[in-house]
Amino acid sequence: xxxxxxxxxxxxxxxxxxxxxxxxxxxxxxxxxxxxxxxxxxxxxxxxxxxxxxxxxxxxxxxxxxxxxxxxxxxxxxxxxxxxxxxxxxxxxxxxxxxxxxxxxxxxxxxxxxxxxxxxxxxxxxxxx
Numbered sequence: 001x002x003x004x005x006x007x008x009x010x011x012x013x014x015x016x017x018x019x020x021x022x023x024x025x026x027x028x029x030x031x032x033x034x035x036x037x038x039x040x041x042x043x044x045x046x047x048x049x050x051x052x053x054x055x056x057x058x059x060x061x062x063x064x065x066x067x068x069x070x071x072x073x074x075x076x077x078x079x080x081x082x083x084x085x086x087x088x089x090x091x092x093x094x095x096x097x098x099x100x101x102x103x104x105x106x107x108x109x110x111x112x113x114x115x116x117x118x119x120x121x122x123x124x125x126x127x128x129x
Contacts (some may be wrong), residue, residue, distance in 0.1 A: 004024065005020075006059070007030065009122045010123070011124065012121055012122070013108050013121060013122045013123040013124070014120070015058070015066075015111070016061060016062070016067070016115055016120070016121075016124075017062045017123070018062075019058075019061065019062075019111055019112075020057075020058045020059065020061030020062030020063070020076040020084070021058065021062045021116075022058070023038075023054050023057065023058030023061065023074060023108065023112075024054065024055050024056075024058030024059045024062060025058070025064070026051070026058070027052065027053070027054030027055025027056070027057075027058055028052045028055055029051075029052040030047060030048070030050070030051025030054065030128070031048065031052060031055050032055075033056045035087065041071060050080075050081065050083045053073060053074060053077045054074070054106040056070075056129070057071075057073055057077070058101070061112070061115060063104040063125050064120035064121075064123060064124020064125050064126055064127055065120075065124070065125040065126045067106040067115060067116075067119050067124060068115075068116050068117075068119050068120075069116075071115035072112070072116040073115075074092055074112040075108075075109050075112035075113040075115075075116055076081075076109075078105045078106075078109035078112065079109050081102075081105045082097075082102045082105040082106055085102075085105075086100040086101060086102030086105055087100055087102060088100075094105075097129075102114040
């Protein structure tokens with residue numbers, strides 16, 4: 001297993017790129033209606049703003065451009081999404097992601113928080129991270 005340690009930066013970069021692309025795709029669904037059967041939210045609405053953060057933030061994270069800032073904003077957006085749209089401050093079992101279907105929001109929140117702390121590292125446009 002120690003042999004794998006030398007590839008930790010590349011594995012991190014792959015995680016950053018894939019997570020960023022998936023997040024951007026969620027934004028494309030909301031903002032552009034790509035492969036989505038849901039109606040597009042009204043321009044300027046909270047859902048539209050969230051979709052814009054997903055689209056632009058996900059692309060920035062995938063490219064490794066302003067990674068820390070984009071990931072911090074994306075992490076906060078997912079924290080809001082979990083509390084407001086999944087948990088809804090309900091008491092009891094409704095708090096748990098397995099019950100309220102908020103697993104994706106929680107994992108995105110913490111993965112993006114990790115990216116915000118670590119930066120782009122390798123395979124990124126902005127080497128200042």
